[in-house]
Each structure stands twice: as C-alpha cells, then as structure tokens.
Amino acid sequence: MSAAVHPVTSHLIPHYPRQSLNGISHNAAGPSVMPNASPVTTRKRKRAHQxxxxxxxxxxxxxxxxxxxxxxxxxxxxxxxxxxxxxxxxxxxxxxQPPVYSAPIxxxxxxxxxxxxxxxxxxxxxxxxxxxxxxxxxxxxxxxxxxxxxxxxxxxxxxxxxxxxxxxxxxxxxxxxxxxxxxxxxxxxxxxxxxxxxxxxxxxxxxxxxxxxxxxxxxxxxxxxxxxxxxxxxxxxxxxxxxxxxxxxxxxxxxxxxxxxxxxxxxxxxLLGMCVYDFLKENDFAPFPRHHIQAFARQLFGSVAFLHDLRLIHTDLKPENILLVHNDYRVVNVPIPGKRNGATKPKRILQSTDIRLIDFGSATFESEYHSTVVCTRHYRAPEIILGLGWSFPCDAYSLGCILVEFYTGLALYQTHDNLEHLAMMEMVMGKMPERFARAGARSKPEFFKDGAKLDWPKAKATRQSKKEVRATRPLADVIPPTDHINKQFLNLVQKLLAFDPNQRLTVREALAHPYFSLQIPEEV
Structure with a gap:
C-alpha cells in the first residue's frame, strides 16, 4: 500500500496541536492532555469503532x-x-516473458x-x-x-x-x-x-x-x-x-x-520499482542530485502531511519504505573526489523522480495505543529514545534524516546504542535545549549527569564508540551552506531535526518552506 500526494485543505482537519514535554497541548480551545505525552504503560490496544x-x-x-x-x-x-x-x-x-494461459491451471x-x-x-x-x-x-x-x-x-x-x-x-x-x-x-x-x-x-x-x-x-x-x-x-x-x-x-x-x-x-x-535505499546501494551510495532531492522531498512531505491530516502517524519512514515508480536511469561519468589525474567513475541518474510511500503496517492513529519504541533505529527521534512519548513530530524527524541521506548517500546516524545515538545527535545539532534535557533526565536518568548534561562518554564506552561519535560532523559541515540552495536546504533540515518535538517544524509547515519555491537547475 502506498500513499500518493494529496494536498488536503486546511478546513478539512485542523493542524495537530503542539505537544509540550509535560503532556499538555495548547490550542485555541485551551489545554488538553495528550494521550502519548508520558512514557507509555502496557495496556490493551484500543479499537476505534469508526x-x-x-x-x-x-x-x-x-x-x-x-x-x-x-x-x-x-x-x-x-x-x-x-x-x-x-x-x-x-x-x-x-x-x-508473460505466461500463456491456454494451458490448464x-x-x-x-x-x-x-x-x-x-x-x-x-x-x-x-x-x-x-x-x-x-x-x-x-x-x-x-x-x-x-x-x-x-x-x-x-x-x-x-x-x-x-x-x-x-x-x-x-x-x-x-x-x-x-x-x-x-x-x-x-x-x-x-x-x-x-x-x-x-x-x-x-x-x-x-x-x-x-x-x-x-x-x-x-x-x-x-x-x-x-x-x-x-x-x-x-x-x-x-x-x-x-x-x-x-x-x-x-x-x-x-x-x-x-x-x-x-x-x-x-x-x-x-508492481513498482526498487526502494530508494537499494538504488543508493547499487549506485555505490552516490548522493542524489539536488533537484532530485527537492522532487523527492515535495512528494514525501505531501504524502506524510496527508497522513497527519487524517490523524495517522506513519512511524517507520525510511528509504526502504520509499519506492521508485520507474527504475530507468542513465549513466554519467563524474570526477572522483581527491583524484588529480582527472579520473572519473560512473554514476546512475534516475530518468524519473516519481516515488511512492509504502508500508503502513506500523502506522498509528493519534488517539490510540502508542508502543514505547517505534521507528527504525537510524531514523528514530530523540523523544522516542528518551521515553518522553511521541506523536506526529517523530515522522518529521525521520524525514530530516532521510533528506540528509539523500544528500550524502549515507545514513546520518550509524549506531545501535541509545546513549551513543544521543551523543551523535548532539554532535550534529549541538547540545540539547535545557528544558528538553531535564525532561529526558527525569525519564532516563541513566543517560544524564549533573542534572541535565548527557553522560557521555561513560567509563564503559569502547574506544571505537568514542571514535565514531567524534567523527560525527555538525550538520553545517554535512550540508555546507555554499550557495542559496544549500542554505535553504540546511535550514529546512535543521528545523526538522530539532531536539524538542514542540519546536520541530510540522510536515505541513515544511511544505511552505522557501526551499520548495527554489528553481534548482539540473545537475549530477
């Protein structure tokens, strides 16, 4: 099952309220308690009759x-x-070759x-x-x-x-x-x-x-x-x-x-084409051209905004769940970075950027039971790791990680440990906001010290783990703001990767970001 891009007018369903760390959302009608604001306890899955x-x-x-x-x-x-x-x-x-159907079944x-x-x-x-x-x-x-x-x-x-x-x-x-x-x-x-x-x-x-x-x-x-x-x-x-x-x-x-x-x-x-991750893999993890990234992003954000308007959270956004409609590509020779002798290597360039979002097996209605841990590790938002509850903003965070992967060809976070993952996030985005860190310390005190400071590295951290965290680059180094296109792209990703989900850009708001109004020339 996939979701196509269907912009839903704002009068159909209002934007979802901002979620605060103490579980209270604020809107015109006054505060209301969010069902997933605190760590989720084990309970039976609710079934909505409608x-x-x-x-x-x-x-x-x-x-x-x-x-x-x-x-x-x-x-x-x-x-x-x-x-x-x-x-x-x-x-x-x-x-x-299509089979002949005259033969007996x-x-x-x-x-x-x-x-x-x-x-x-x-x-x-x-x-x-x-x-x-x-x-x-x-x-x-x-x-x-x-x-x-x-x-x-x-x-x-x-x-x-x-x-x-x-x-x-x-x-x-x-x-x-x-x-x-x-x-x-x-x-x-x-x-x-x-x-x-x-x-x-x-x-x-x-x-x-x-x-x-x-x-x-x-x-x-x-x-x-x-x-x-x-x-x-x-x-x-x-x-x-x-x-x-x-x-x-x-x-x-x-x-x-x-x-x-x-x-x-x-x-x-x-039957659609291969997933985006497999295309990256077969293309030697070469990044997508910037005009292709914008086309992908516009479709993805439209699809996820459609889900959010219907009060659904996808919870498993990743390149494996994004399929190409067409596999066709052309091959160009591009320079090999660091080589002075003019050496080149082949790179596949898609003929079409049409994509489909798939896999709603983990999708969750906002008002229903929220499992404690969702999202594939590489695209998991910090509030999920810290057990602070999650809602629509976790999808926005996953989209931010996916955009970086489109730009570099590689996953932003390569880790399998929660504390190491949080340390990498701080290397990419800077220190956690104090208010968010204090909420995290109350939920997961084992990850913090001195009140609201991430306890990294711990004494038991391996040398390799410390090395990998140190090698993680700030986002402005990953997406260098060398021109207006990159500046707007960096700004969009920064707002999607904000630590505090209450400060994170919503997917519907992201569609109105100046990045999507840019005319990006074709490139390889």
Missing part, C-alpha cells in the same frame, strides 16, 4: 477437496493498466510436491535478497531486506483477503497448523512456487522479498494480464492480527482517497 472494516467469512472447497476459510473485503478491481515500473516490452521487463497437488522439493533445497527463483550492511540494533527485530517491497499506489490496489493463507495450506492460523501444512514452512511462511495459482486469479512468478511479516511475491493477474505484487502474511496469529490493524489504516486512507483499492490479509497491488 475505523472497523466490514468483511464476510466464507468457506470454500479447493481442487483437492479440502475446506478453507476466506475473509472477503468488498472492493472494486484495479484498473487494467500496466505497471509503470516495467521496462516496456509488451508490458513486461526484458527478462520476463496447475493443481494444488503439483504445487505441494514442488513446494516440498523447494523447501529442502535452495533455488534462485525463491531466494530472498541478501541483507544490507547497515548497523543494526542488536535488541531490535531484524527487518526484511528491501530489494523490492510491496507497493500499492493509491490509484491501483485491490482487496483480496484470505483469512489464513490462500487455501488449505493453513486451514487454521496457528503455529501447529503452520508447521503441519505441506505448503507452509515451519515458520508459517507460505512456500512460493512459480506458476502457482492464488485465489484462482494470480499466477506467481517469483519471490520479491521476505521479512518478519511474511513474503512479497510477483504475480500475474490472469484477468487483466498485468503484473502485481502480493503481500502474503505468515500463518501465525500475531502477524494476522497485526495485518488486520493495517486494514483499518488503509480503510481510513480510502475514506479520504476514494480511488484507493486495497486488500488484506493479502495485499494485491501494482
């Missing part, structure tokens, strides 16, 4: 005579258009036989992408590599919702059933088999990616002869439950975006 999704549960008998349960969420089919991510060659990439018996063979041996067709080389927080759950992730434009996503898996592979979504099903592996993941049929309509092609939630596969819609991506949730209760929460988020987006088409527990969407 966001529930209507669906019907039916039972079907598959071709093997086995009974399966299906949840059907009514929606209209996607329009029969080709994915703009493909290299146009009859609608498919050069490496892919393969049976589940054949699928199970091939699945058993594949589960015991590796296959290039179903091998997940290699994990990327970023530092990871050892205590955090390892996330899926993002070679290609499920994406759905708000114009093209359809709803299909098998309750457990697509058929008798998981007749009941329990660990025991998942382990006992010949079409699921012992982890509850659906075993992907090329040319398998899903929901009597989608013929699988290959695995695109795998993560904690399940798998994403490329498939062909046999009704429209178009390529799609299908997100298949693991046959484990907690992941099924989490996916139903995502349904509510997508339903809310559809209420304000009527052309949106969506599905669950299977999300079927148009």
């Amino acid at each position: 966001y529930t999704v209507s669906y019907s549960e039916v039972q079907e008998v598959d071709s093997d005579g086995r009974l399966r349960e299906v949840i059907v969420i009514e929606d209209t089919p996607p329009p029969p258009t080709l994915s703009p991510a493909t290299t146009h060659n009859g609608g498919y990439s050069a490496s892919y 393969r049976t589940r018996a054949a699928a199970r036989a091939e699945a058993q063979a594949l589960s015991s041996s590796s296959s290039s067709v179903v091998t997940a992408p290699a994990p990327k080389k970023r530092k990871r927080d050892h205590q955090e759950e390892v996330r899926a590599p993002a070679a290609k992730k499920l994406a759905a434009s708000s114009q093209q996503t359809q709803v299909l919702a098998p309750a457990n898996s697509w058929d008798s592979r998981s007749a009941a979504a329990t660990d025991d059933t998942a382990k006992g099903s010949s079409c699921d592996d012992k982890e509850g993941h659906y075993i992907i088999v090329p040319d398998d049929m899903i929901y009597r309509r989608y013929r699988t092609v290959r695995l695109l990616g795998q993560g904690t939630f399940g798998k994403v596969v490329e498939a062909v819609d046999t009704q429209t002869n178009t390529r799609v991506a299908i997100k298949i949730i693991r046959a484990i209760p907690k992941y099924r439950d989490a996916s139903k929460i995502e349904v509510r988020v997508l339903q809310k987006l559809k209420e304000r975006d009527p052309l949106n088409r969506k599905n669950h527990i299977c999300l079927v969407s148009e």
